[in-house]
Amino acid sequence: MAGNTITKPSDLSCAPSRAARELGLKRGEFDLAVHLGRIRTAPDEDGGGRRVAHAEIDRLRSADGFPETLLESVRTVGTTDGAALMQVTSARFTRLARLGLVVPVRFYLNRYRAVVWLYLAEELRQFAADKNHTALLNGRTPEGMRDQLQEGLDLRPRNWRGRHLGFLLRQADGPWERAGALAALLDPVQVAEMVQDPYERAYLNRFRPDPPAHGAPGSPAAHLSERIMTAEDPDEISWLRADLAQVLDEARGHRPAPRPTAEPTAPRSTVERAAPRPTGELTASRATGEPAGSPPTAEPVGPLLSLSERPPEQEPGPEPQRSRGMLGWLRRRSA
Template sequence: MSGNTVTREFSAATEQTGSMGDAPLAPGRAARVLGLKRSEFDLAVHLGRIRTVPDDPGGGRRVTRDEIERIRAAEGFPETLRAGVRTVGTTEGAALMDVTKARFTRLARLGLLVPVKFYVNRYRAVVWLYLADELRQFAGDARNAPLIKGRTPEGLRGQLGEGLDLRPRNWRGRHLGFLLRQADDPWARAAAVASLLGAVEVTEVVRDPYERSYLRRFHPVRPVHGSPGSPAAQIAEEIMTAADPDETDWLRADLADAVASAREQRPAPGPALRAAPVPPGPESTPDDTEEPRRLRDLLGRLWRREDA
């Protein structure tokens, strides 16, 4: 989509909805106005390249007119914006860096190349995607030349031989950054951390069941990979849940801190207290003989039962 087309779409949207001070745009419309595919727009938001604001409760997020104008005023728009969210897989990434696919995979497993997205293909294999700009920057840094052209150091080869693969963990770290940027509430920030932990870990950290229930209200929606319960969904679930002991430990510590902070700002709602009985007014003063009469009736029934 050319810059002229983008300008025409933006002008048309402005004419339909009023001046730049009007209501923010929904994600789909903002993507069209900015000349992006919806997947490109979502990634740009994920990376913080496009700032969003919360809509009405439960209504998702939107993009303000001022933010649209800020992006459009950037040099090289829209080509620079689209180039900044271009992703590549292993084959294209290796060609871009001028290395073999095997070396590219080793660099990624060592955590030197950080994936920004993933999906599970029809063969149930995980396909990792990387930002093309980040790969160019890595390849263009002279300090990385030994890793790109030289022999992999013995220590790193040993780690790879033992099965080291930091791609899932690096993706989780990147995803958590996105969730925290989108969190506008202290409990939402705590829920963002909790979303990367298993249910057992969350229960062990957050002992109060009412706080756990409140956390679930703010639980971010996880990316969808396949139908619920499918092999693809199960593989994705494993990737989205921390597994390494040290990673789990620091997430647990972060969750405890986040919940403590949220609790100080706004305690989680507990069970509703039973209404206290209303004291009788002057017009409802009980009869002084009512309670003694009830007691006599009760004793009479007991005596009759004993005599039977």
């Protein structure tokens, strides 16, 4: 019956792979659009990954210039194409990137394990169109910037981490998730210094996202990706630790980290009543005339003798009355 049909939450949304197909995007383009906030997602109520509502897909499809506008908003270029887009040399483009004037949005490792940074084409066009940047694009690099470059300044990894952290925080659904996002950019040793409780640290690690996958786990490519993911500059580490401490306080008040609970112990009287008494103890209680249910006496019971080994019992005779004084002593002497 149509009137009694129950609409499930999963019927109102779809998986990212299907959403990417309906929007005409490759999976990498779709993930980048989600990172940039172009596509809104929601957590799966059944405990799976994030999903995209059909209403969100309809909103994007109804936008002016779809799908070209959406595709252009997630188009990325490397150094060579980025320099051509900004009409500068590749060397000048690299200097601008190392100075942090253009910010990478993604990276990957080529077959030589060299880091290849990718930039949004849309942002590069906006940078080149700004008249305030004309001197940086066409003139001589200022002396202070040249000194920084000669000292080895390279802000590309740090700027990427800042951008990636913004994405992780947008996806966080609670304070523990936000704490995990901040911890993901810190070295595990730094996190262990701040969170010394092992149960709390283990709970925090559940919400700590992994770095972007590059190579098999434990491979040189994976280690390089982890190094890019980890903050190195002292000032960057300082503000990450400060933010993490603040969010951890909020997370503890929101939901304390779970701890193992001790197994309940039965009361002592119950254990004593439930425990069966040994056979020897029952025999001893009968031999001593104690009730079967009475507790054992403090004195230990010796070995039991068979009937043939027991000495014959003698009836006790009347106890003689003891004479008193000197007269009694004389009588006993003369007897």
